[in-house]
Every structure is written in structure tokens, then in C-alpha cells.
């Protein structure tokens with residue numbers, strides 16, 4: 001579904017992505033792990049063109065994202081992204097946060113957008129929060145709203161950049177449970193995470209990134225039991 005060929009990204013003189021080649025199947029769940037500064041966020045951001053790749057090719061199905069002629073807006077609608085710091089609209093209720101883009105971008109009627117939002121709120125366990133403002137929610141609740149908001153655009157692919165890193169420990173579980181549910185439903189996903197137990201249980205494939213390269217792409221059992229590279233071995237010693 002996603003094909004990446006020799007992707008590079010350079011900021012000034014700093015080459016942050018040093019030639020990434022991979023492909024993600026439909027329904028595959030990828031956990032992207034690696035040291036801070038290794039390029040994980042940059043890689044995700046290139047996948048939905050929040051960053052412009054310096055060179056290389058990214059295709060999603062038959063659409064080449066890196067072609068000049070591609071409609072970036074249309075591509076982004078197919079790819080949902082959830083960030084560490086939620087980015088909810090503070091002046092809107094939960095309901096309005098979720099219905100805003102489907103109405104404005106997809107032209108859904110108020111009624112249809114609301115119906116969809118209610119179904120999604122139920123899915124993330126927040127049916128009773130539709131009329132609340134974000135400031136009244138816990139971090140875990142905010143993140144679940146952010147996930148519902150993203151899903152309201154009916155993306156084919158979901159990207160998560162450290163979705164639980166800003167949360168108090170007791171809220172991590174509820175957010176991971178929602179992501180795990182999405183994984184089980186067949187959503188294609190890439191998740192940057194420091195939650196190794198979650199990565200092991202939820203992912204089909206672990207991508208280990210170090211210094212701008214994908215050093216390993218292996219099933220979790222293999223990665224955690226017997227990492228191939230010295231770098232991954234050292235990383236695991238530090239985090240496990």
C-alpha cells in the first residue's frame with residue numbers, strides 16, 4: 001500500500017533521513033522505534049507531506065506523493081495523523097472538533113457529521129463528552145478525541161507520533177487500547193512509540209531507526225528476542 005524508495009530529507013547541511021526504502025502492506029501495523037533524533041518524526045511527516053522530501057519516491061497505492069502533480073490535499077485526507085500533543089481546537093466542543101473537517105473538507109451535512117462523530121465517540125469510550133471543551137478533559141481523553149477526529153475523515157492510513165508520550169502513566173493504557181482496537185480492525189498504521197510492550201503486542205513489524213536509516217524491519221518476536229544490529233541491541237538494553 002505504501003512504497004518508499006530511497007527517501008532522503010535534509011535540513012540545511014543536516015541529512016536527517018539517509019535513504020529509506022520500505023513498503024507497508026494494507027492492514028499492516030508498524031511500530032517505529034529508535035533513539036531520539038534518529039528521524040522517526042521526520043519520516044512520518046514525509047509520509048503525509050507535512051515535510052517535503054529532499055529526494056526519493058513515496059507512493060500510496062498508485063499515487064506518487066512525491067510527484068509535482070499530486071494533489072496534496074487529497075492525499076492528506078487519506079492519511080490521518082495523531083501527535084504527541086493532541087492539537088485539538090481549544091475553543092470548540094469535542095463534537096465540533098470532530099465534525100469540523102468532515103463538514104468543511106468533505107462537505108458532509110451537519111447531521112451526517114454528527115452521526116459519524118457520535119459513533120466514533122462511542123468507539124473511543126467518550127460518548128458522554130460530546131459537549132465538553134478540551135480544557136475539561138484529561139490528557140488521555142484529549143488524545144482519544146484526537147484519534148476520533150482523525151478517524152472522522154475516514155483515512156486509509158493512520159500515523160501516530162508518540163501518542164502516549166505526553167500522558168500520565170495511568171492514561172497510557174486507555175489510549176493504547178483504542179490504538180490496539182484500530183489495529184485489530186485492519187487499519188494500516190505506523191506508530192512511533194516508546195512503549196515496547198505495546199510495540200511487541202500490537203505491531204506486525206518493528207522498524208528500528210537509527211541515524212536516519214531503517215536499520216531493521218523485522219517481526220516483533222524476532223526483534224525483541226534477537227535484534228540483528230549492535231545498535232538495536234544497545235537500544236533495547238537501555239529501554240527494557
Ligand code: ADP
Pocket residue numbers: 011014016034035036037038039040041042043
Ligand atoms: P525523532 O523523531 O526520531 O526524535 P526527528 O525526526 O524529530 O527525530 O529529528 C531528526 C533530526 O532532524 C534531529 O537532529 C532534528 O534536530 C532535526 N530536525 C527535525 N525537524 C527539523 C526542522 N524542521 N528543521 C531542522 N532540523 C530538524
Ligand code: MG
Pocket residue numbers: 040041042161
Ligand atoms: Mg519524534
